[in-house]
Every structure is written in structure tokens, then in C-alpha cells.
Amino acid sequence: MKNLIQNILFFTLLSITNAVALIEIDITEGNREPLPIAITNFFYDDVDAVMLSEISNNLSDVVEADLERCGLFDPINEEAFIQKNAAMHLRPRFEDWRLIKSQALVTGKLKIVDGDKLRVEFRLWDTLAEKELEALVLITTLDNWRRISHMISDKVYERLTGEKGYFDTRILYVSESGPKNQRIKKLAIMDQDGENHRHLTSGKELVLTPRFNPTKQEITYLSYFKNLPRVYLLNIETGNQEVVGDFPGMTFAPRFSPDGNKIIMSLAKDGNSDIYVMDLKSRVVTRLTNNPAIDTSPSYSPDGKKITFNSDRGGSQQIYVMDNDGRNQKRISNEGGNYATPVWSPRGDLIAFTKNFKGNYAIGVMRTNGEGERLLTENWYQEAPSWSPNGRVLIFYRETPANEDGQGHSSTLWSIDLTGFNERKIETPQDGSDPAWSNLLQ
Amino acid sequence: MQFSIIISLLLHTGFIILTVMGLPIFNNQKIDIPPIVQVEILEITEQTNVPEVSKREIEEKEDSEEKKEDVKINQPVLKPKLEKSDEKVKDPAADEEIIKPEIVEKKSVVNMPIRKPVIKKKDNFDPLKIAELIDMAKDTKPIQDVKDEEYESLDSTDTLVNKLTLSEEDAIRSQFLRCWSIPIGMPEDDSLVVKVKISLRPDGSLMKPPEVTDHQRMNKPSQKYFKVLAESALRAVRRCDPIKTPAVERYDDWKELQLNFDPRDILR
Numbered sequence: 001m002k003n004l005i006q007n008i009l010f011f012t013l014l015s016i017t018n019a020v021a022l023i024e025i026d027i028t029e030g031n032r033e034p035l036p037i038a039i040t041n042f043f044y045d046d047v048d049a050v051m052l053s054e055i056s057n058n059l060s061d062v063v064e065a066d067l068e069r070c071g072l073f074d075p076i077n078e079e080a081f082i083q084k085n086a087a088m089h090l091r092p093r094f095e096d097w098r099l100i101k102s103q104a105l106v107t108g109k110l111k112i113v114d115g116d117k118l119r120v121e122f123r124l125w126d127t128l129a130e131k132e133l134e135a136l137v138l139i140t141t142l143d144n145w146r147r148i149s150h151m152i153s154d155k156v157y158e159r160l161t162g163e164k165g166y167f168d169t170r171i172l173y174v175s176e177s178g179p180k181n182q183r184i185k186k187l188a189i190m191d192q193d194g195e196n197h198r199h200l201t202s203g204k205e206l207v208l209t210p211r212f213n214p215t216k217q218e219i220t221y222l223s224y225f226k227n228l229p230r231v232y233l234l235n236i237e238t239g240n241q242e243v244v245g246d247f248p249g250m251t252f253a254p255r256f257s258p259d260g261n262k263i264i265m266s267l268a269k270d271g272n273s274d275i276y277v278m279d280l281k282s283r284v285v286t287r288l289t290n291n292p293a294i295d296t297s298p299s300y301s302p303d304g305k306k307i308t309f310n311s312d313r314g315g316s317q318q319i320y321v322m323d324n325d326g327r328n329q330k331r332i333s334n335e336g337g338n339y340a341t342p343v344w345s346p347r348g349d350l351i352a353f354t355k356n357f358k359g360n361y362a363i364g365v366m367r368t369n370g371e372g373e374r375l376l377t378e379n380w381y382q383e384a385p386s387w388s389p390n391g392r393v394l395i396f397y398r399e400t401p402a403n404e405d406g407q408g409h410s411s412t413l414w415s416i417d418l419t420g421f422n423e424r425k426i427e428t429p430q431d432g433s434d435p436a437w438s439n440l441l442q
Numbered sequence: 443m444q445f446s447i448i449i450s451l452l453l454h455t456g457f458i459i460l461t462v463m464g465l466p467i468f469n470n471q472k473i474d475i476p477p478i479v480q481v482e483i484l485e486i487t488e489q490t491n492v493p494e495v496s497k498r499e500i501e502e503k504e505d506s507e508e509k510k511e512d513v514k515i516n517q518p519v520l521k522p523k524l525e526k527s528d529e530k531v532k533d534p535a536a537d538e539e540i541i542k543p544e545i546v547e548k549k550s551v552v553n554m555p556i557r558k559p560v561i562k563k564k565d566n567f568d569p570l571k572i573a574e575l576i577d578m579a580k581d582t583k584p585i586q587d588v589k590d591e592e593y594e595s596l597d598s599t600d601t602l603v604n605k606l607t608l609s610e611e612d613a614i615r616s617q618f619l620r621c622w623s624i625p626i627g628m629p630e631d632d633s634l635v636v637k638v639k640i641s642l643r644p645d646g647s648l649m650k651p652p653e654v655t656d657h658q659r660m661n662k663p664s665q666k667y668f669k670v671l672a673e674s675a676l677r678a679v680r681r682c683d684p685i686k687t688p689a690v691e692r693y694d695d696w697k698e699l700q701l702n703f704d705p706r707d708i709l710r
Binding site: 023024027030031035121126133137163189217441442 | 678
């Protein structure tokens, strides 16, 4: 018994001594530089060289471009690679990769299976911890290599940031051409990296505010029919197009609910504009706001329970939040200036907006209760932010003023990271406005 | 006769063209968007996250992947002898004029003075416990349940006697400015603090792999941000290895440290 007590005392003391000996150091700062990553060309057997050599080069180029563009990764130049043999796909010589400062490594192998199918095996390695982080096999058709590349980028992004990627996505926007007072506006769609660009409408009718259905290959947008703006639905696989509802006034600012089953929009009647929601299956329309002011630009929270919108009921354009049945309408923007185009983040934590103050336009974000406002970018004129599906990046459009001769006007698409860094121009064949980002393709 | 046929043909053609151009039904043109081709995705991480595997075994794995059956059922049993001996298992995949084992050894000695063969052993073998291999933070120590208070008490030092001076602490802290690549842009979360225990040799190099105190949390599906943060912290520790330490005479004071990687201010 005595021994037991002695033992207990001894071990208790020992553990206390251990606790005392441990010094804690708080590391509250690090570097925000993009993570150095090596993306190698994927290997293939000699017998498949004819079909796979080009795909191998293209695939790593696309992954590299995706990761570089997002601003979180710094792909290392291939010429610096030390290990170049096929064995690295099974067990990289980590010290070689650390030597060139690479913290992550992408390797892969391509193979033709079943005669005409592409089998892509890819691995992501942590070169410092010397471990494999991700290993996947993707099988698809040979000409689908571009999509596979984006999917690999998404996997790398997800594994290293904790967030789903946004590379296997499309962007919808209004493609513009012609002089300022006679703009031809067409709906256009492209991959998020600008590839596979297509026009969806001929440009005969004016189109505005296109939005993706989050669950289907369907879009909604505003188009003018007999000089009356109407909300349309377009199935981008079949080309079928229809007017949403038959309303006495004009409808605009449409957007899908997160489940894709409803369209929320503004309906203007007798100079008053309110927010309505239409169930796409039952076609039942419900009025959500009833206010003499202009209520517009509604956007659902990702869980579908709340709606943010824009209203000038307080004397100036501000952002409001309400329940999905129209109750508990509450103003959340309070920092001065006019606010417009609120969009709820797919991550749920923020609302993006356009703010007009001191003659400039800013794209910013605030928490859903209006606190923590941060302006990400300011310019002469810019608006219409749209979130990437993971809620990390905003895409918007920016205009430049025309000079006295009416020349020099331009409208271009831009993206910016939620942190306010990595502002980039998105190249489009013609001018662009009103961009919208799709969810990850299914 | 012929003339009237030609006229008739022309008129008919014109009529057809007018119909196609004019009727709205033909205006519903097919949109020429590349269709979304489906991609089959197979997870192979669990099967392949094993160091130094022979080609034959890899082939076996590939066969099992193709069958798309339960991964675990088809997982080949790997022989634990792989890493036990210093002799590397001959890897036919590496036969193609590449890495001679000796060169690998040499390089690792030159470039990574810190890593002892002992650690390698611990890292690499026992392929039967692949899950543990995946999680480098896992150790054999009893797992302590980290409660919320622990995050709150991050700054409290009442149970600790701080034996380093502020400038010594700063000197260590400042090294991580360079080494820690912060995963920026995560959502704000007050519990996002990663505590890493490190054991150092007198020269400041790591004595054993750094260890996340709350490694259980790393493997919870709902804690992906914590996992990413923890992995970034572990990379930082290895990048900063060897750490420039205070005087070696006071080795006992700093041979074990707890680094609290706290990005909360940065994420705000």
C-alpha cells in the first residue's frame, strides 16, 4: 500500500515536472507567399507514346496554369527538376524536391485502357513530411483530358487548402461589342480558364444578368421581348428556352434557389419593385416584400433559409437580409455610401456587394450580420460580383470611361481572391459584363 | 418544260430557306457546347501509400482497382520485412537506369542531416498500419482529449515556468515567418490553433517527427481546415529544421518545445 502511494506520488511529480519543462511558443505570423509546388509531366509507356505524349504535356500545363492562377500556389519551373525518371511516381526522392524548395509534388501516369480510354493515375506528395497526400485514378475518353486536368487541379487545391476547388467549372457572362450606345450583347459561356468559349444567343435581343442553376445545366437571365424585360430559362444542353411566368409588369434580377427548384426575382409594377419567388415545378408565385421602395437583387443563403436583397426604403440603396418567407427584414449595411448587388457566399459566411462611395465603386465583403466590412478592390466603375463555388474567389466586371470622342470605353471581367489579393483580368474574345460562376460540373 | 422545273425548284428552295429562317422553332438552335463527359474516379490512396513497393505488388493493386471492389478486401498484404533490414528491397520499377540505392542514401545524408535512420524505420515500416502512415502526426502516446478550454487557455502560462527569455522566444518565433506558409483565406474559427510538440537535439535538429497534440481532430471529416492547418504547421517545422536555438548549455530548457500555430489574427 505504502509502495503504491509512493509510486503515485512519484509519477504525479514526474508528470508535473514534465509539464513545467515544456515551453510554449505562439506562432502567430508566417509567410503568405504562394506554396511552391512541382507539377511533373505524367509518364506513359512507350507503346502509347503516339497518343499520349501531347496529352501528357497539355495536362500538366493546364494543372500548372490552374494552380498558378488561383494565387495560392507557385508552380516551379520544370527546368529546375532534378528527378525526372518514372520511378518518382511510385516513390519520389523527396530530398531532390526539397532542394528546389518544392513543398508539394504532383506526379502521374497515363495509360490507354480498353483500346480508347484514358486512364490517369495521379499522386500528390508532401515533400517535407515525405508522405502521399492523395492518389486517384480517373478514367475517361481521350478527348476529355482537359476536364481531367481541371479535376486534378481541384483535388490538389482541396487537399492543400481544405476547400473544394473551382477549376472544373464554367463561367457565364454577357459578351459585348459595338459602340457604347449601340452595344450588341450576347450570352456567352466558357470554361473558367477561358477555353471552350461559345455564344448562346445571337445578339438580336438585349440580355442581362445570366445565372446558373446550381443543380442542372440550366441558366436564367433577363432578356427584352417587345421592349419588355422578362426573365427567361434556357437549358444549355437542349437549347430549349422559355419565359418564366406571365407577369403584368417587368421581371428582372433573377437567381436560382440553392436547390435549383425556385427562381427569385424582382417584379416591377406601377413604379414599385418587389421581390417574388416562383416555384419552377408548381409555377406558384409568392410575393416576399411589399414596400413602396425599390427592392431588388435577391440572393439566397446556401441553406436556402435566408435571402439578402437590395432596397432604398431607408432613403439610400442598402443591403437587407430576411427569412425565406419574407419575415424579419433587417438592414445590415451601415458603413455609409450606397450598396448594391448583394450575393451570399456559397460558404455561407459572407455577403459580397458593390459599394458606391466618394465617386468610386468598390467590390467588398461583409459578414452576414453586416459586421467586418472589407473592400477588396476600388475603381472608376465595377459591379456585379459572383462567387466561385467554393466561396474563395469573386468574379466581377469593370468598365473604363469613354473619352470625349466616345472612344476608349471597355468592359472586362476580373477576379479577386477573398483576401483582396490576386486580382486578375479574365481574358474574353470581346468585352464582357455580368459574369456568373457555375458549380463544379457534375 | 425544263425551264418550269428549274423555276419550281428555285421557288421551292427559296420557300424552304424562308421557312427555316423565319419560323421560331428553327431558331431554337442547338447550342454547341462540349458535352460534360463523365469521369470515373477511383481512390487508390490506401492501396498505394506505402513506401518502396515492388512492381509485382503494384500490378496486383492495379488489378484490384479495376475490379472496383471494396478497397480493403483487395488490398494486398505487404510483408513487414520491407524496411527492417538496411538492404533495400529490389524494386524492378527502379531498374531503368535510375536511383541506385547507395546514391539515395548518400543524398539523404547530405541534404538532410537531421534525419536518423532510426526515424526512417519508424516512418516507413509496418505497412499493415497504413492509416497511421498516412497520418504522420500520429504517435504512440496516449491520446488526450482536447477540450474547448484548451484553446481558450492558449495564452495562459500558469502551469508553465517560462525558461526562455522573450528575445530567445522571438528568435525562435521569427524563424517561422519564413518557414510557415499560412493557408490563407480559411473561414474564421476561434478553435483553429494547432499545437505541435517538438523534441530537439543539441544542434537544434529534430530528434523525432513533430507531433500534433490533437492529432485525433486531424482525422475527423468535419475538421478539414484543422487538418490543412496542422499539415502546414508540420511542414513549417520540417522546413525550419534545424532550428536556431538558444545556447546549448541550456539544452534542457529547450529540448522540448510546444509550438502553437495560431492563424486567428491572420484570418480575421
